[in-house]
Amino acid sequence: MTLQQVIFIILAIAVIGSALFVVTTSNLFRGALMLIVAFFGVAGFYVLLDNGLFAVAQVMIYIGAISILIIFSVMLTRGMQAMIPRNAQAGSVAIAAALLFLILLLAFGPFRLVVDLSGVPILSALFRTESARVLGGVPWQFANREVPETYIADFGRALVDLNQFLLPFLLVAFLVDAVLAGAIYIARQRKPAEVIAEREAIAKEEAEELAALQPQPTAPTLPQGAIASTADH
Amino acid sequence: MDAITNLLKIISDFVAELIRSVLGFSPLLAELVTMGIAAVVLITFAALSFMGLTYVERKVVARIQDRLGPNQAGPFGLLQPLADGIKMFTKEDTTPATADRWVYNAAPLVIAVFALATYAVIPFAPGVVGTNLNVGVFYVLAIGSGSIVAILMAGWGSNNKYALLGAFRTVAQLIGYEVPMLLNVLTVVLVTGSMSLIDIINHQTLADGNPGIPHILMLPLPALVFLISGIAETGRSPFDLLEAESEIVAGFHTEYSGMKFALFFLGEYVNALAVSFVFSTLFLGGYAGPILPPYVWILLKAALVFFVFMWLRGTLPRVRIDQMHALNWKFLVPMSTVNLVLVMLVLKLFPTSESAAQAFGGLLVTPWVQTIILAAVNLGVLFTALTLAARAARRFRQAEEEMIMRRRAANLAAAKA
Numbered sequence: 001m002t003l004q005q006v007i008f009i010i011l012a013i014a015v016i017g018s019a020l021f022v023v024t025t026s027n028l029f030r031g032a033l034m035l036i037v038a039f040f041g042v043a044g045f046y047v048l049l050d051n052g053l054f055a056v057a058q059v060m061i062y063i064g065a066i067s068i069l070i071i072f073s074v075m076l077t078r079g080m081q082a083m084i085p086r087n088a089q090a091g092s093v094a095i096a097a098a099l100l101f102l103i104l105l106l107a108f109g110p111f112r113l114v115v116d117l118s119g120v121p122i123l124s125a126l127f128r129t130e131s132a133r134v135l136g137g138v139p140w141q142f143a144n145r146e147v148p149e150t151y152i153a154d155f156g157r158a159l160v161d162l163n164q165f166l167l168p169f170l171l172v173a174f175l176v177d178a179v180l181a182g183a184i185y186i187a188r189q190r191k192p193a194e195v196i197a198e199r200e201a202i203a204k205e206e207a208e209e210l211a212a213l214q215p216q217p218t219a220p221t222l223p224q225g226a227i228a229s230t231a232d233h
Numbered sequence: 234m235d236a237i238t239n240l241l242k243i244i245s246d247f248v249a250e251l252i253r254s255v256l257g258f259s260p261l262l263a264e265l266v267t268m269g270i271a272a273v274v275l276i277t278f279a280a281l282s283f284m285g286l287t288y289v290e291r292k293v294v295a296r297i298q299d300r301l302g303p304n305q306a307g308p309f310g311l312l313q314p315l316a317d318g319i320k321m322f323t324k325e326d327t328t329p330a331t332a333d334r335w336v337y338n339a340a341p342l343v344i345a346v347f348a349l350a351t352y353a354v355i356p357f358a359p360g361v362v363g364t365n366l367n368v369g370v371f372y373v374l375a376i377g378s379g380s381i382v383a384i385l386m387a388g389w390g391s392n393n394k395y396a397l398l399g400a401f402r403t404v405a406q407l408i409g410y411e412v413p414m415l416l417n418v419l420t421v422v423l424v425t426g427s428m429s430l431i432d433i434i435n436h437q438t439l440a441d442g443n444p445g446i447p448h449i450l451m452l453p454l455p456a457l458v459f460l461i462s463g464i465a466e467t468g469r470s471p472f473d474l475l476e477a478e479s480e481i482v483a484g485f486h487t488e489y490s491g492m493k494f495a496l497f498f499l500g501e502y503v504n505a506l507a508v509s510f511v512f513s514t515l516f517l518g519g520y521a522g523p524i525l526p527p528y529v530w531i532l533l534k535a536a537l538v539f540f541v542f543m544w545l546r547g548t549l550p551r552v553r554i555d556q557m558h559a560l561n562w563k564f565l566v567p568m569s570t571v572n573l574v575l576v577m578l579v580l581k582l583f584p585t586s587e588s589a590a591q592a593f594g595g596l597l598v599t600p601w602v603q604t605i606i607l608a609a610v611n612l613g614v615l616f617t618a619l620t621l622a623a624r625a626a627r628r629f630r631q632a633e634e635e636m637i638m639r640r641r642a643a644n645l646a647a648a649k650a
Contacts, residue, residue, distance in 0.1 A: 003261050029389060033336065036382060056371045064378030064411075068404060071385055075397075152367065152428070192633050196640075 004048055011048070015041030026086065028074045036067045050147040053155065238526045241361040245271075275352045275363060283502045284314040290543050297547030324491035329392055332488070336390035341489065341496035344383035348500040350376045351507040356431055358520050358527040369430040370418050373511055374411070377466060380500065381407050384475070384485050387497070391488035399484025402554065403468065403475040409561045410465040410472075416569040417455035417462075420576050421448055421515050424607075430511075434519035444600035449516040451604045454572050454611035456516040458565055460541070463508040465557070467501060469542060471549040472557060509538035568618040575610050579603070 018037040025031045039062040046055035087093075148154065158164045236243065249267050256263040288303065288311065295302030303310030328337060353363035354372055366372050381404055388400020422428050425436045439445040449456045465472040476484035486497045513519060513534035520527035552560070583598045583606055584590045590597040598606070 003264060006261075027333075029333070030336065033382075033386065052366050052368045053371070056366075056368050056375045060371070060375035060378060063382065064375060065408075068381055068385070068408070071382075071389075072404070075385075075389060149367075192629075192636050196636060 007044070008048055011041045011044040014038075015045075024090075028077075029071070032067065032070045032074055035070065036063050039063050039067065051151070053152050239358070239360075240526065241358045241528050245361060271363060272353075276349050279349055279352055279503045279506070280499065282506055283499050284318070286502050286506065286539065287317065287498075288314050290546075293540070293543045294547040297544070318495075321492055321495040326491045326493065327488070329488050331392045333390045333392065336386050337488075338390075338493075340383050340387035340390055341493040341500075343386060344380055344500040345496045345503075347376055347379040347383060348503040348507065350379075351504070351511075354430055355507070355510045355514065356434060356519060357531055361528070362431065365429060365431050367427070367429045370422060370428045370433070370511075370515070373507075374415060374418065377504075378407070378411060380504065383500075387489070388485040391485075393488050395482040396485050396487045398481045399475050399487070402481075403485060406465060406468070406472065406474060406557065409558060410462040410565075413458050413561065413565040413569045414462040414466060416566070416573055417452075417459045418515065420452055420455045420569075420573050423573075423576060423580060424448065424451060430514050430519070434514060434521055437518040438521040444604075446600060446604050447516065447518045451607045452516070452576070452611055453608055454615050455569070456512075457615070458569055459512060459515065460538075462561075462565065463512060464542060464545065465561070467505040467508055469501070469505055470546040471552050473551060474554050474557060505542055506535065506539060509535040509542065512538045564618065564622050568614060571618075572611060572614045575614060576607060579606055579610055 015038050018034040018041065021034045022031045022038065025034070039058065042062075043055045043058040046052075046058060159169045160166055248270065252266050252270070253260075253263050256266060291313070292302040292310075303313035306312040306316045328334065351373055354366050354369040356362040356365075384403045384407075385400050388396045388398075388403070391397075421433060425433045427433065427436075433448075436443050437445065437447050468475045474480075474484075476486065481487075486494055489497060510531070513531060517534045517538075518530075519534070520531040522530035525533075580603075581589075581593050582595045583603050584593065584595045585598060585600050585603050587597060589595065
């Protein structure tokens with residue numbers, strides 16, 4: 001066994017174990033923390049594949065940003081610590097996941113069960129070519145070659161190449177721009193006059209509420225029969 | 234002379250060769266042991282420098298504030314770190330009754346691991362580097378964001394209001410100051426054309442036909458902003474709002490005592506030292522320098538940057554939390570963005586290589602001319618930004634004062650009536 005294989009097995013155990021913990025624990029905060037461990041393991045896989053850029057991006061985006069967002073939303077959930085959530089659908093979801101895994105294993109795993117989809121009405125229309133219609137019949141190619149030295153530059157060029165990923169890249173850029181504009185609008189700086197006017201309005205409202213709460217002269221009570229008669233109709 | 238220059242390289246090669254000859258039967262085991270020894274050496278270096286730095290910092294800040302600092306334990310108080318260490322070890326290790334035990338105990342370990350992980354990519358001399366990642370700069374920034382998780386763990390796990398408040402503040406501050414840091418590192422990467430720390434150092438030396446200009450001359454604005462956001466990222470004074478004792482007791486480490494507290498302390502110092510190393514690598518030319526051997530140069534430069542940190546800590550008062558965020562989002566980020574775009578334009582319009590000049594039709598200039606143009610653009614952006622910020626701040630203050638005067642007049646009128 002090479003060093004790479006040993007590291008791969010350790011990483012796989014860590015990722016699968018922490019992922020299982022995430023879906024089985026009832027403590028959301030610990031679940032979010034174990035999710036970080038799983039993300040780290042995936043970053044380790046990228047390192048094993050000689051792709052440092054994606055590994056570091058994985059750490060930066062998934063651990064530095066997305067996990068923090070998840071942890072924050074868990075923390076800001078009211079009554080987080082007193083609550084012990086129970087998942088009523090755990091059993092059925094587990095069965096569905098196991099079935100899906102079995103299908104994937106049979107279709108694409110070591111057994112290569114060939115399934116002809118040309119007879120199935122909707123699926124055969126989805127897959128155009130004859131070979132795509134046969135699930136599991138595609139032999140996966142293992143390139144088994146070195147990652148080129150210039151892979152970061154290649155990746156960057158592919159992102160701005162019209163024939164490759166320029167459109168998705170621009171769409172993501174547009175989305176991020178829209179999000180930024182929205183954030184700036186929500187958090188915009190208000191003038192001191194506006195803030196003071198708002199505070200005065202709130203104070204006025206509170207004073208009115210307080211006045212409404214003051215003991216009022218008792219309202220004339222309805223005779224007992226009035227309510228009973230309306231209920232009868 | 235050559236032996237002294239390459240001392241670290243020779244020692245590391247010797248140790249690697251020794252291990253290979255002893256464990257010749259299994260290259261796998263030899264590789265593992267070599268890596269393990271390298272990791273232990275790096276961690277020991279970081280931990281020892283933490284001990285030394287606590288002493289130096291207390292002495293320097295004491296001198297700035299006209300005090301003596303530690304002077305009882307040993308000559309000149311040199312044994313003070315040792316005494317502090319013994320004290321930390323023998324202190325009672327407390328755990329709050331309602332703490333989330335697992336999270337509470339794991340947090341100091343996680344913060345120490347993330348702090349030490351940065352040292353894996355810092356080059357100490359030619360050929361002496363944990364690993365030469367071709368995305369080294371990006372790695373440093375990514376690992377830095379990991380300490381946010383540890384601080385959140387500490388704040389939540391302690392089950393203490395002040396700790397959680399401190400953790401929230403930390404996240405806002407650290408995520409916020411990551412943005413200008415990234416933008417300015419990106420400027421350096423643009424100029425160099427590589428994210429590898431070794432390539433960035435080489436770009437500042439005379440090797441490979443490079444002009445040998447430290448980036449701080451070329452990019453004074455990114456250097457300044459990197460320094461500011463580096464201080465904020467490590468939570469040091471004047472940005473130490475995460476542990477502002479006058480407001481939230483001690484922030485996220487309120488409930489920690491003994492060795493666990495020491496680990497947080499270690500994380501802070503090791504992180505600050507890592508930022509000094511990265512700063513000297515990005516802007517001061519790293520281990521490159523004349524006469525003295527390279528490992529002395531990098532230590533000298535990092536020590537200089539760390540001294541600036543101590544100096545600021547001894548001189549500046551703590552900023553208010555809204556001031557801190559305003560400085561970041563309204564000043565540093567827009568300024569850095571504008572500067573980044575202008576640097577891109579300058580690099581395309583005034584290229585130093587002939588192929589680039591032919592490809593984009595720019596004006597071919599010598600590296601020194603390009604440096605002067607870049608520095609002029611940088612300083613122009615800085616002074617414009619400062620002027621605009623000063624004008625906006627003055628206008629805002631005047632509006633606020635007017636409002637106060639008007640209310641006072643209204644109150645007086647109401648009192649008279």
